[in-house]
Structures are given as structure tokens and as C-alpha cells.
Amino acid sequence: KETFEGQQVLRITAVNEAQINLLKELSANEDLGLDFWMEPVDESLPVDVRVPFHSLQAVRAFLGYHEIHYEIMIQDLQDLLDEEQREMMKLKAQPRS
Amino acid sequence: SDDYNYAIYHTLNEINSFIDMLVQENPGFVSKIVIGKSYEGRPLNVLKFSTGANRPGLWIDTGIHSREWVTQASGTWFAKKIVTDYGRDTELTSILKNYDIFLEIVTNPDGFQFTHTSNRMWRKTRKPNSGSSCIGVDPNRNWDAGFGGPGASSSPCSETYRGPYAHSESEVKAIVDFVKSHGRIKAFVSIHSYSQMLLYPYGYTSTPCKDNAELHEVAGKAITALKSLYNTQYSYGSIITTIYQASGGTIDWTYNQGIKYSFTFELRDTGRYGFILPASQILPTAQETWLALMAIMKHANNNPY
Numbered sequence A: 001k002e003t004f005e006g007q008q009v010l011r012i013t014a015v016n017e018a019q020i021n022l023l024k025e026l027s028a029n030e031d032l033g034l035d036f037w038m039e040p041v042d043e044s045l046p047v048d049v050r051v052p053f054h055s056l057q058a059v060r061a062f063l064g065y066h067e068i069h070y071e072i073m074i075q076d077l078q079d080l081l082d083e084e085q086r087e088m089m090k091l092k093a094q095p096r097s
Numbered sequence B: 001s002d003d004y005n006y007a008i009y010h011t012l013n014e015i016n017s018f019i020d021m022l023v024q025e026n027p028g029f030v031s032k033i034v035i036g037k038s039y040e041g042r043p044l045n046v047l048k049f050s051t052g053a054n055r056p057g058l059w060i061d062t063g064i065h066s067r068e069w070v071t072q073a074s075g076t077w078f079a080k081k082i083v084t085d086y087g088r089d090t091e092l093t094s095i096l097k098n099y100d101i102f103l104e105i106v107t108n109p110d111g112f113q114f115t116h117t118s119n120r121m122w123r124k125t126r127k128p129n130s131g132s133s134c135i136g137v138d139p140n141r142n143w144d145a146g147f148g149g150p151g152a153s154s155s156p157c158s159e160t161y162r163g164p165y166a167h168s169e170s171e172v173k174a175i176v177d178f179v180k181s182h183g184r185i186k187a188f189v190s191i192h193s194y195s196q197m198l199l200y201p202y203g204y205t206s207t208p209c210k211d212n213a214e215l216h217e218v219a220g221k222a223i224t225a226l227k228s229l230y231n232t233q234y235s236y237g238s239i240i241t242t243i244y245q246a247s248g249g250t251i252d253w254t255y256n257q258g259i260k261y262s263f264t265f266e267l268r269d270t271g272r273y274g275f276i277l278p279a280s281q282i283l284p285t286a287q288e289t290w291l292a293l294m295a296i297m298k299h300a301n302n303n304p305y
Helices: A017-026 A053-065 A075-095 B012-025 B068-084 B090-098 B109-118 B170-182 B210-231 B251-257 B277-302
Strands: A008-013 A035-038 A048-049 A069-076 B030-035 B043-049 B057-062 B100-104 B186-192 B198-199 B235-238 B261-267
Touching: A017 A048, A017 A053, A048 A053, A069 B090, A069 B235, A075 B057, A075 B277, B012 B030, B012 B043, B012 B068, B012 B109, B043 B068, B043 B170, B057 B068, B057 B170, B057 B277, B068 B090, B068 B186, B068 B251, B068 B277, B090 B100, B090 B277, B109 B198, B170 B186, B170 B251, B186 B251, B198 B210, B198 B251, B210 B235, B210 B261, B210 B277, B251 B261, B261 B277
Parallel strands: B057 B100, B057 B186, B186 B261, B198 B235
Antiparallel strands: A008 A048, A008 A069, A035 A048, B030 B043, B043 B100, B198 B261
């Protein structure tokens, strides 16, 4: 089972087409293992990307260097998935009224 | 099915058991059609809600991207809603007097099973790609509508890999064959998440579709109905103008088959949880989406073609 400890989902806000193009370059780099939940398309739309732990440093450096604004949408993906699983188990265990 | 817990996420087996239960409870109204098999051999189950023979049809599918769990959960709730409201809600009863409703809840069962067992983030189908170690095709890039154009990837390792050829995926081909053999599907709604949008063709070209004005009007009515419940904000428009260029998309193909009322939903949220929407939001999401679906089906019912 694939787990996602330390993985983060970043919400990136591009301010112009140049930054969108830089993000498209990033998405083309398959070594980083990025999973774009919302693709870089246009500065009017946010870009959401799931970043494997091993690429976090590089991606943050890239965004910092190019002064591309981002926020952390999900701090640790595995924590959220663990919560989802707990919820499923807990609510299944509850007898239906 | 009254005791089924619609407010939590369920496994593939639980959803398939629900489907069989609903059929059992509603003989003569609800039936199950197996339109094909997934790559790994799982049945592609479609619920049919019918009150008479030889009716034109309205199609709804959820879960074509397997990790979008709120869509399969919403589809389950829609199924129960149809059964509960038929004979009570005058609009739905009128719709079902003139149309059959077809609902495919788990449109990508292999991927969905994989999200429960191995990788919660899985989106695509699970068919291996010859010559590559990467698995799966994006089933929303595999349709014969602008197939292979910009807005899909030719790399099997990409999340938007279009596949080796149009309709290469059995999960897609099964729907293609069903729509063609039925021949009288009049509305087609494919439900995704997330980003809260209601979209209509085209995605593969910036040329407006010939019914652009009407579809824009219907989408506006639908999201107004949706918003009336919990004030959830949606944007709407054609795929290419609202999100991005996407080739080989489902509703571009259905529209080009002559199914005028072709829409795609992107459900909650706007970007707090993304695909990991808390189960507490399943019911409000399904309830508000149903109002939009009813607006679309009502328009189709009032504007036969």
C-alpha cells in the first residue's frame, strides 16, 4: 500500500503567464513525481500540486527562486488519509439507528 | 437501503451490494445492466430507473477518476433519491414518465478498488501500457473527440495519458457501445471533483459548440439551483474557456454523438481538502448537486429533441 508521509499539497498562485510557463516546465519534470491536482493553465486559476517528500526541498527552492507564491493546502497528506480511514472505520462500526 | 450509511465512504463491494439491494427492493422500477467489464474483469454496473418501455434516456456517471471519492458517494445517494422521490416529487415523476435514467456509480472499478487497497491517489484505469512500466490511462482523455490533440499526454506515466488509441479502455468502450446501441440518450452528465464548476463542450477546441447559448443558460439555471441550498459557489462555461484545453474528453464525444445536453460537474471543494473531502461533506455535496441535476433533467424533459 502506497503511503504519503511527509507529502504536501501546495496551492500555487501564479501572477502572470511567465510563472504559468515555469510551472508547466516543473510539471514536465517526471523525476520530481509531482501530481498536479489542478494543472497550471492560467493565472486566474489556482495550481494545486501534491509533492512527494523527496522533492519538497527542490520544489520550494524553485518556487522561492522564481518568487512564485504558494501556500500549504495539506500539511501532511498521510495524516489526512489516516483521518479519512479512521472516520470510515468508526462510522461503519456504529450500529445504524 | 434505508439503513445504508450515505454519509461515509464505502468500498467497491459495499457499493455493488447497495446496487443489488436497491434493485431487489424495487422490482419493475430499478434494474441493473452490466454494460461490460473493466480491464481486471470487474462488472461495469449501470442502474436503470424505468417506468415504461422504449423511453429515451438520461445518463449520469460518477467515479470515472477513481480518487474522486465524493462522486461515487454522491452517485449512491442519487440512486436512493430517485427511488425515494419517484411518485412524490412531481418534477422527477414527470421526468421518469418520459425518460429512463441510467446511473453508473463506479465507472472505473479497477482504479477505485486500487484507491482502497494500494494508492488512495490513483486516478486512471489499471491496464498496463506496453513498453512502459507505468500503468493506466486517463479515461477522460480516451474518447474519440479531438483524441490525441493538445490537452492530453502521450506519456503513459502522465496522469493525463490519453491511451494508445481512442476507446482503448474497456471502461470507456463499454459506455461508447451502450450509448450507440441505445441510440436515444438525450442528456449525458459525467461527474468529477474538485473545483466546483459546471462545464459543457468543448474541451478540445475553442470553437463554441452550436448549442453554446442554450447550454450556458441551462448551466446558469443549474448552478443557481445548486447554490440555493448551501450557497456553494460554482463557476460555469465551456471546458476550454473555464478550465483548460482537454482532448479526448467524455462529453465532447457524447455531444458529437448528438447528445445536446452534455455536461461535466466538478464537485466540492475549491481547494482546502481537494480529493480528500471529509465524509461530513458527502451529504451536502450530493444534495446540492441533485438540485442542479434536476434542473438539467427538467430542461431536457421540457425541451424534447
